[in-house]
Amino acid sequence: MFSAVDPTAPGAAVDPALSARRQETRNRLLDAAAEVFTEEGLQGATVEQVCSRAGFTRGAFYSNFSSKEELFLATLQHQYQRRATQLTQRAESLLPHLQSCAEPLQPAEVAGYVQEFLSPLEAESAWFALETEFMLLAMRDPELAPPGFAGFLDSLKGELAEVVEKLVDAAGRRFVLPVERALAAFDGLYDRSARLAAISGGSAHVGAEDLGERITELLFVLTEEVQGN
Amino acid sequence: MFSAVDPTAPGAAVDPALSARRQETRNRLLDAAAEVFTEEGLQGATVEQVCSRAGFTRGAFYSNFSSKEELFLATLQHQYQRRATQLTQRAESLLPHLQSCAEPLQPAEVAGYVQEFLSPLEAESAWFALETEFMLLAMRDPELAPPGFAGFLDSLKGELAEVVEKLVDAAGRRFVLPVERALAAFDGLYDRSARLAAISGGSAHVGAEDLGERITELLFVLTEEVQGN
């Protein structure tokens, strides 16, 4: 579990040992679960809600999962894989552009790339709720947290670090502190933005553009121009 | 609600309209609630748990509060006031030191102050759980979030900004970007640290010292030496 990024198409972890029918109902349950857990929270959601949203009864559920917690963990993994493949895809579509340009990127261009990279991320605020819910679960019941989870996160961070470093490089700059520290700052800014957006609701919403600007700003402060060569 | 920081002694919002006996049971319930909500979560906690921890039965509860949600909001406010007064006290005990020193602070000294300021904060990871729980509640049910809450947070941030700016000033430095942006970065780093600590549990725990170091590091990167005068 959480051992590696499944490179299959987004949203269908295929286990050949399971019949097609079973796969289908599992996936429908998993998708419904993501919605319901997001809306109601782990503890607030009921098995019944998930099932009816997926168009099943509880009979189907207990035939596929043994408890709500197991379903939650499975849902989390499912969504994480979605997310990981999205990240990878965006990274791969971005890297060639960065490699190809001979001229150092203009600040505005850098900002553009940051925006572009961030925008689809912002759309799914749903994800943030799930992740937060998981964090609380892990706080209260450390046993329940899948062992490989932290490592899984790290691999995502590593991938991200690679892209960011390429971007900074293409702008003719370099970090004035270790990359992972810089990444931590960006990550913190992102988390915080999500938190604030959540708390202040629709009003005073710090939008994606704003986050992009702030990250770009920080990016320039955390880097210095590399002496021409 | 959340309109201002109550400057009374930590942990007892005194409402003269209530009898002493009632105040006492309210406070006991509020304290128990903070523990139970932290351990079990808002939805996971039961009224019964809170009451028995406080040494009451549910009769006492329904005589003082009308629902679990109301209790939760009251608990949050209670704890926020605790926290605000702590912050203020620490700020006030720190400011004189900063004002008095004629020499620019050495980096190590700055680090020391940061550590000192952070350490008591780290101790109460309980707080983090409560705040997160509230955030999720507000996400799902924006109506429930007290209107003044965001403003209340801002006032805390403002207070913090003041101290940080004084510290930077005493070190003979100044921020290279707007203070509130820098604060956002620190805040993000702090939140992120708390999140990670929560997820990875005891192992791989990014301790308070570590957080302090990183914040100090960032603080120096985000500031520049002010030209001697």
Added chain:
DNA sequence: GCGTTCCGATACACCGATGTATCGGAACGT
């Protein structure tokens, strides 16, 4: 086409949490 296997639906028993209505006693004023 028929039997077997698989899988989801239905029905049921159980439990824990909620909220209310009532009771008993402590505190307080006179």
Added chain:
DNA sequence: ACGTTCCGATACATCGGTGTATCGGAACGC
């Protein structure tokens, strides 16, 4: 001391969610 008021305990009715055991039918192999 007595009566009144206040406040928390007790008891009860109710409800919603859970998990299991059983049933019915679709899918698949031969």
